[in-house]
Amino acid sequence: MRSTARHVCLLCEYRASISSFSPRLLQSCQQTRALAQAQRRIPSRMSLSPKVSRPVGRARPDDRPERRRTNSPFGGLNQTRADFRRSPHRPSDAQIKRTTGGRESAQKEKRPREPFKALRMQRALSAIPYERRNSIKQKIHEVESFDDFNLLPIVKEAVATQALSGLVDISPTPVQRLAIPALLGNQKRSHDPDGRREMEQILIAAETGSGKTLAYLLPVLDAVKHIEAIDVEEEVRRKAEEDSKRRDNSGFELEAPPLSNAPHPTTGRPRAIILVPTSELVTQVGNVAKMLSHKIKFRSALISAAYTGKVIRNRLFAPTGVDLLVCTPHLLASIAESDPNIMSRVSHLVIDEADSLLDRSFAPSTSAIIDKATPSLRQLILCSATIPRSLDNYLRNRFPDMRRLVTPNLHAIPRRVQLGVVDVDKEPYRGNKNLACADTIWSIGKQAAEHVISHTRGSEQTERIVIKRILVFVNEREKTEEVAEFLNSKGIDSIALNRDTPEQRHQETLGAFTSSEPESVKITTPDEITGPNYSPNRIAGRPVPKRHLPNTKVLVTTDLGSRGIDTVAVRHVILYDVPHSTIDFIHRLGRTGRMGRRGRGIVLVGKGDRRDVVKEVKDGMFRGQALI
Numbered sequence: 008m009r010s011t012a013r014h015v016c017l018l019c020e021y022r023a024s025i026s027s028f029s030p031r032l033l034q035s036c037q038q039t040r041a042l043a044q045a046q047r048r049i050p051s052r053m054s055l056s057p058k059v060s061r062p063v064g065r066a067r068p069d070d071r072p073e074r075r076r077t078n079s080p081f082g083g084l085n086q087t088r089a090d091f092r093r094s095p096h097r098p099s100d101a102q103i104k105r106t107t108g109g110r111e112s113a114q115k116e117k118r119p120r121e122p123f124k125a126l127r128m129q130r131a132l133s134a135i136p137y138e139r140r141n142s143i144k145q146k147i148h149e150v151e152s153f154d155d156f157n158l159l160p161i162v163k164e165a166v167a168t169q170a171l172s173g174l175v176d177i178s179p180t181p182v183q184r185l186a187i188p189a190l191l192g193n194q195k196r197s198h199d200p201d202g203r204r205e206m207e208q209i210l211i212a213a214e215t216g217s218g219k220t221l222a223y224l225l226p227v228l229d230a231v232k233h234i235e236a237i238d239v240e241e242e243v244r245r246k247a248e249e250d251s252k253r254r255d256n257s258g259f260e261l262e263a264p265p266l267s268n269a270p271h272p273t274t275g276r277p278r279a280i281i282l283v284p285t286s287e288l289v290t291q292v293g294n295v296a297k298m299l300s301h302k303i304k305f306r307s308a309l310i311s312a313a314y315t316g317k318v319i320r321n322r323l324f325a326p327t328g329v330d331l332l333v334c335t336p337h338l339l340a341s342i343a344e345s346d347p348n349i350m351s352r353v354s355h356l357v358i359d360e361a362d363s364l365l366d367r368s369f370a371p372s373t374s375a376i377i378d379k380a381t382p383s384l385r386q387l388i389l390c391s392a393t394i395p396r397s398l399d400n401y402l403r404n405r406f407p408d409m410r411r412l413v414t415p416n417l418h419a420i421p422r423r424v425q426l427g428v429v430d431v432d433k434e435p436y437r438g439n440k441n442l443a444c445a446d447t448i449w450s451i452g453k454q455a456a457e458h459v460i461s462h463t464r465g466s467e468q469t470e471r472i473v474i475k476r477i478l479v480f481v482n483e484r485e486k487t488e489e490v491a492e493f494l495n496s497k498g499i500d501s502i503a504l505n506r507d508t509p510e511q512r513h514q515e516t517l518g519a520f521t522s523s524e525p526e527s528v529k530i531t532t533p534d535e536i537t538g539p540n541y542s543p544n545r546i547a548g549r550p551v552p553k554r555h556l557p558n559t560k561v562l563v564t565t566d567l568g569s570r571g572i573d574t575v576a577v578r579h580v581i582l583y584d585v586p587h588s589t590i591d592f593i594h595r596l597g598r599t600g601r602m603g604r605r606g607r608g609i610v611l612v613g614k615g616d617r618r619d620v621v622k623e624v625k626d627g628m629f630r631g632q633a634l635i
């Protein structure tokens with residue numbers, strides 16, 4: 008029943024109602040679905056197989072259904088029966104009053120426990136009322152296509168042919184429906200002929216993997232093109248004036264040097280700046296901008312600590328000019344100290360991953376940049392997947408008039424991402440987290456091996472399996488090397504990434520996890536993966552792996568890999584350590600299930616870990632609720 012409830016409610020998006028699930032709601036949901044299908048003629052969605060809860064693998068010889076191991080990465084997932092004890096029927100206030108005879112103390116006992124009791128103690132995130140979320144949902148419902156936006160035709164064309172090329176039926180995501188018109192509307196005001204410019208302050212907050220980059224990039228590029236057109240007009244007028252003056256004084260003055268030799272006015276003075284926390288994100292966002300520039304025709308420069316001083320100087324001070332600069336705050340703040348004019352022309356400043364860039368480690372550099380850019384700024388755009396309470400307080404104090412654009416599902420982990428829990432203290436791990444992690448990865452690999460693709464070339468037939476890319480998150484950077492080494496010793500292809508890894512290697516390491524191209528390996532014998540010799544107990548303690556898991560690639564990382572990286576190819580995320588807060592849960596689990604894809608998170612819970620927090624996050628995800 009649980010899977011039916013999940014399914015039906017996913018279809019008609021009654022996320023809030025899932026907690027009060029009842030047969031009547033189910034019926035109404037089915038009706039809504041039938042109606043929606045008839046009206047929109049959408050194809051029927053996938054329905055779960057009745058075998059979904061059965062473990063994968065060979066059938067048992069006696070044909071008895073096999074019991075699923077409960078303490079395993081997939082224990083408790085894909086159930087076909089609802090566990091009603093977990094979601095009790097909530098009695099109404101009137102019912103409680105009737106059954107307790109109006110006694111206050113008895114009423115308190117009868118009332119079900121408030122959800123998120125453990126998370127309430129941490130309370131890391133700023134609350135967004137559900138009424139506000141619902142009203143936004145209705146508002147954005149009307150926008151269906153990028154053509155509905157007042158963007159320049161060339162910008163619209165670049166979305167389909169460059170940024171989202173290869174996709175059919177392109178439509179804007181909720182954050183794009185919300186942010187693009189709002190940012191465009193504001194730009195019109197900033198072009199007022201009276202010359203009075205007020206800096207617009209906007210916060211865009213939307214769930215991970217929901218397309219925030221395009222949500223701010225398209226309106227910013229649209230504005231850059233408008234400003235460029237105005238600048239060109241002014242330049243032509245100025246040139247004409249200079250020419251006529253020169254003609255008037257031609258008898259008395261030496262001829263001025265030809266203007267074509269002068270550097271472009273935007274050389275070292277970009278019109279728009281995007282700040283991101285890491286060099287990987289500079290490359291990621293910069294690549295999207297570069298793709299768009301092929302159609303929209305603007306000049307972009309990417310600078311970060313991954314490049315040499317010479318490359319940075321050449322890009323920033325290119326004689327052809329810079330329209331858009333993508334960089335990290337520390338680097339830009341240090342350049343601005345030696346060249347304060349670097350921000351003299353910037354009209355649009357975007358602070359992506361604002362929750363990180365305005366926290367303690369980045370705030371001094373980011374604030375210094377905002378201060379320097381403010382005199383020329385038309386729009387200050389902050390963008391984030393979470394609004395921590397610290398950011399909320401900072402914005403209330405520093406930018407009390409900031410407009411907040413928040414999507415209906417902010418702070419909720421998408422319901423298409425399932426969370427499995429492995430108890431490290433139980434058998435067969437007995438407190439050995441490394442072993443639990445290795446076993447989990449082997450289970451994923453073995454499960455993936457069920458999906459073998461056969462290739463026939465001429466008379467030769469080969470079998471290949473798709474490589475699963477798995478992210479393992481730890482809390483401390485020292486742990487990354489240790490865990491990666493252990494996994495390698497167990498025959499799992501693993502690599503560590505932390506702040507001590509040389510910058511140049513970051514991109515290369517992440518490349519395999521951000522590419523959407525499927526990778527596959529040839530297998531010689533099925534036993535290579537699913538053979539009967541595998542046992543986590545037997546591989547423990549062996550210095551050299553006797554067996555190798557060829558169809559997985561694992562990246563062990565810290566928070567460094569959890570912010571903004573578009574790991575579209577990742578289906579599985581393992582939380583080796585229980586994250587410190589819901590903010591980290593959202594960002595780490597946000598590396599899977601991106602842009603409508605399905606994903607799985609597996610959290611390893613051991614001694615001293617907050618099991619109550621994990622349970623509440625899991626319940627919240629099951630209900631599609633926003634975490635707190």
Ligand SMILES: Nc1ncnc2c1ncn2[C@@H]1O[C@H](COP(=O)(O)OP(=O)(O)OP(=O)(O)O)[C@@H](O)[C@H]1O
Binds near residue numbers: 215220572
């Ligand atoms: N309208 C769209 N339709 C389909 N795919 C899209 C659309 N907009 C963006 N995408 C794709 O979605 C993926 C995620 O986008 P993006 O990195 O901007 O997400 P995000 O919200 O910034 O995530 P995070 O919070 O993790 O930084 C990208 O691969 C992007 O190409």
